[in-house]
Each structure stands twice: as structure tokens, then as C-alpha cells.
Amino acid sequence: MIFQTKTKTPITPITETERSAFCREETNLETKPLVEETKSKARWQKIPIEYMRLTPDELDTRISKSKNKLKEKIIILGHHYQRDQIIKYTDYQGDSFKLAQYAASIPELEYIIFCGVHFMAETADILSKKHQKVILPNLTAGCSMADMAITEDVLDCWEDLNELVGNNVVTPITYMNSTAAIKSICGENGGLVCTSSNATEAMKWAFSNREKILFIPDQHLGRNTGKKLGIKLDEMVIWNPFKELGGNTLDSIKNSKLILWQGHCSVHTRFNIDQIENAKKKFPEINIIVHPECTMDVVDNSDFVGSTEYIIKTISESAPGSIWGVGTEINLVNRIAKQNTDKTIFCLDSMVCPCSTMYRIHPAYLCWVLESIESGKIINQIEVDKKIINNSKIALNRMLSLE
């Protein structure tokens, strides 16, 4: 047998090297003029200098004015991890599933301004109508996890798996946090997309059709979901894209049910068992709630696990006086705490570490793209390649039609 995968030098995505760019010990996440925020060690998209210097108040006036002028044409969507100074301008907020569904349901609006990260804006472009334009305010707002699955590496893996176990044995599932090209590979090969709110249903669907699953790119969501469905740890293998056959033996792949791409989220892998134990020591009555991108030991030691939308709903509906230790992004945790003042809510990680890509949607960028639309210039439009749009849509629609 000839295999496509070769051992090569591991590459760390730039977004992963920038993961701690906005971490701090002090809790203040108030927005500062962009000229000050860009001092942190991360790449920022170039923007005209006048926007760099605007204060939050000046930005507020200009964004509100521009939004009002464009109100017949635009909608501003926001992922839950966006900072408060962006969320306040959004017309609709959600987790990545809700935002994808919503983007597919508003054909009357010409511009979808997506305050989130690149893969979410791509998804909105795939699911929206041809006449609609999706805008990502800052093009450097990517996702380190999505960057861990490169198209060529996934194609090599896919060819090797088919060579080894035969065609129609493995279903490829990609987490929403992946490029449109990876979604297209899944659509073309009988697979689908999933999000953190429907990964279980996606895996059940896949196992009802074929024997094995290749789960890309988040090993933790894949492992946590597989375990929930009763798959044993020795029936799971990790696919390391920098090693021949992903670093596995022929037998281990043949005997596996779940092949997990070696990717992770730099925000959620910060949570650990010590943080949970410390929180429990301090508050014996505490409820621990985490996102399924956390590692398996963290998930196994938590009381509740689910998507950002699930976390918001579960805490909001809980009894007054209840105590919550939360394992997800800090902007969201702080917002839930502000909206539930009758409860004690805190982030399990004492270091304040926003998602370094989500955080790059600063109000100056929102102001810039809105005022540009007003003046007839479209900036930062996300347009998925026509060659991959059809198959990625197949994979997304399979997800949207899951029960």
C-alpha cells in the first residue's frame, strides 16, 4: 500500500502562537481606543488611522448613526464571545448553530455584518442567498482550532483511510470550527458538519450509515461526544497530521471506531481539574458547567456540559442564590454574571484570557465597515469559492436537517 501521509515538521498556526495576546491578571476588559489595544502582540488588520484614535464614545456615536442610516439593508450578528462593546450593536446573538440557522433565514437583507470569527462568516456566506454580502469586520479574526486542519493534510488523511479500510467505511464529520474547504470535503464524501449543540446527533447519524467516523478538527469535542455514546477510549485513535498514518499503526486504525484529528481550542484547554477542585473547596455547593471543547477530565468532573447557548440558558434558568463555576470564554462568563446578579457566577480560570481572535472585532472595525457601506465601498466581504460552496452546503444542510 502507498500512503499519502508523511512525517513532517509540525507547524503551529499563527493564531495559536497569538493565543495569549490579550491575557491579563486584572479583570477590566473595557474597550480602549484601537491605537492602544493594538500594542498587544497580535496581528491586526490595517485600518485608516482616523479609526485608530476614536474613543469608545466617539465610536458609539458614529456606529449608532451609521447603523440607523443603513437599517433597511443590514443586520449585525454577534457570537456570544464578542466583547460587550460589540454585543450592544448586534441585532441577533447566538452560538454558532443558532447564528448559522439565522443567517439562512433573512434573505431580505443585503448585508450580514458578522461579529464573530472567519469560519462563522464563511458559513453565513454559504447559507445566505447569492445577492447577500457577508462582512467580517476584521479579517484577522480567525480561529486557532480551525487553522489546525489544513486542506491538504485532511485530504491526505482521507485518502489513506480509504486505502486502508476501504470506501464507505468512514464518515467524515467536521466541527463548524473549520474552513469551508474542509466542510466541502465532508459534504462530498457522505459526511456532515456539527456544532457543539448537535455533535451527539451528528455522530449517531454517521454511525447509522457507516462503521467509523473521522472527526475534525477538535479532538476534545470528538472524544467527549464519542464517550457519551459509549465508545471506549481504546476504540478511539488520534490522527496527528504531521506523522505518517497520523502516528498510528494499521491495526489500531482498523480496530478503531473514532479517528480524532489532533486539534484543540486554546481557550478551552486552559481549564483543568485543579481549578475545579479549588472552586469546590471554596464553594461546596457549586455547580460546574463547561463547554465540550474542554478536555475529557474537565468534562468528566463537571455537572453540566454544553454549547454557549446551553450554558446561558442553564444558568439563567437556575435557582436564585445558586453558585456557578464556568469553563468557557471570559467575555461570555462576565456577561452571564452581569445578567444574573442573584447568583454567584465566575470563570474557573483566574487568569483573564479572552479568545484572542474573537477579541479582534473592536468597535473601530465595525464603524469602518459600516461607514464604508454608506459610502458605497464594500470592505472585508467573505466570499466562499464557488467550487467548494456546493459540497460545503450539502454538509451544512445535513446538519441543519438532523432531528
Ligand code: 13P
Ligand atoms: P458554540 O457553538 O458553543 O457557540 O461554540 C463556538 C466556539 O467557537 C467555541 O469555542
Ligand code: SF4
Ligand atoms: Fe476558536 Fe477556541 Fe476561539 Fe472558539 S474559543 S473561536 S474554538 S479559538
